[in-house]
Amino acid sequence: MRALYEFFSGGGMVRAAMRDEWNCLFANDISEKKAAAYTANWGGEHLKIKNITDIKPIDLPGRADLAWASFPCQDLSLAGNGVGLNGERSGTFWAFWKLMMALKKEGRNPSLIALENVYGTLTSHDGKDFESIVRAIVAGGYRLGAMVIDAARFLPQSRPRLFIVAVNANVAVPEQLLASGPSKTWHPSGLVHAFESMPKRLQSRWIWWDLPLPVDKPKELKDLIEDNPKDVQWHTKEETKRLCSMMTPINRLKVDRAIEQASQTGEQVVGTIYRRMRQGLQRAEARFDGVSGCLRTPSGGSSLQTIIVINQKIVRSRLLSRREAARLMGLDDDYKLPERYSEAYHLTGDGVAVPVVNHLAQHIFNPIIDTIKAIELADEAA
Structure with a gap:
């Protein structure tokens, strides 16, 4: 061998x-x-x-x-x-x-x-x-x-x-x-x-x-998302609204279009949000292209990645779960992750796909x- x-x-x-x-x-x-x-x-x-x-x-x-x-x-x-x-x-x-x-x-x-x-x-x-x-x-x-x-x-x-x-x-x-x-x-x-x-x-x-x-087409982000993760909680409506209020008009438009898409198709739309410093202000940047942003470890000053899920006109948000982060690196679900969220996120963010x-x-x-x-x-x- x-x-x-x-x-x-x-x-x-x-x-x-x-x-x-x-x-x-x-x-x-x-x-x-x-x-x-x-x-x-x-x-x-x-x-x-x-x-x-x-x-x-x-x-x-x-x-x-x-x-x-x-x-x-x-x-x-x-x-x-x-x-x-x-x-x-x-x-x-x-x-x-x-x-x-x-x-x-x-x-x-x-x-x-x-x-x-x-x-x-x-x-x-x-x-x-x-x-x-x-x-x-x-x-x-x-x-x-x-x-x-x-x-x-x-x-x-x-x-x-x-x-x-x-x-x-x-x-x-x-x-x-x-x-x-x-x-x-x-x-x-x-x-x-x-x-x-x-x-x-x-x-x-x-x-x-x-x-x-x-040869194979990659899965979309929505295919890797857990319905009810045990290690992260959904944000309150107020927290999700505050996150959206941190968006520029361009990013807010992305959310509005995703809401429209979910309403028309009846299908769940999944995207991600990163918070970044732009010109001295913290901004929330969204994407709905079926691909997540790059997993990064928080030790480098990056924010943790947030999931935004839209059903009909209901908008919810939460942190990416440990298992979702592992799936985004191509690890099988039988891979044993650290129990602590921060350790699991650091492990995957530092890894190779x-x-x-x-x-x-x-x-x-x-x-x-x-x-x-x-x-x-x-x-x-x-």
Whole structure:
């Protein structure tokens, strides 16, 4: 079976995406609370709860085919503090990379390395942070490519994220995985600009991954909503009115149109609301396009996401439930969530969308590793 190391593992959403086809040899996170959720779902015998700077090669058993690292985004986020890879949190990339290079000295570095982070990674410090990551990967003996994948292609959540996939330079990548140039689907202008801004030496080690579109149409937000969640209460009429009073005329018009739609069709209309600071005022911004806003952790200063549900002309609102947040990340309903609301919301908001990881596995990771193993078997037979 293919083998995986999962760094910055959180609640094990990469594990959730790959559990049937990959064996996780090692997982790591610094958070005791997230580790508790990981253990509840996947067991803890292979989990190390410590700072990645304290992880040593001896802690990593065997040799993994893939090392996945969703390193912290706070210092790279467009809404963050701007310190980038020099920051205490996002700078943990360097500790991860040091570990990968230590494994290389032992002859057991992974054939594949995947990194996931926010879109702001491309523009942090005018692109210098992204170039630094690419430079380190190339110097480490890998070729690489990147994609910006929005979870909205798989789930009813707007969640664009940068995915960097690096492959050992000695590995022959199957031709069907390679594109001749960028695609509009996975390689937006910001990524293309970042590539074109790099030195030619780094460009020569670049791969334009040819990733197919998902076959299945994603569910809509209304399909994931609980009728009677136990962990959140419906707002009072007064609270809902106050929330609507915080809207600009444009956003209030969205609500009015949703009420009209519900009245005409007799069907329930579901949307989401985020409260944001706009020009010194707190505003409520609504959307009714069948997709939720990006789940964010409140530690970054964002408000919790609110659900607005309209039946006929009755408008109700409440916070997103724990299970709804998990569904928006693609977690099955049998996934065990923390009992405390804040811990569950933090766990999911910090995670990676499960079907996105699975899509990468099916169309990039699995074919490459299977090709490597087939060649190894043929060499052994010879």
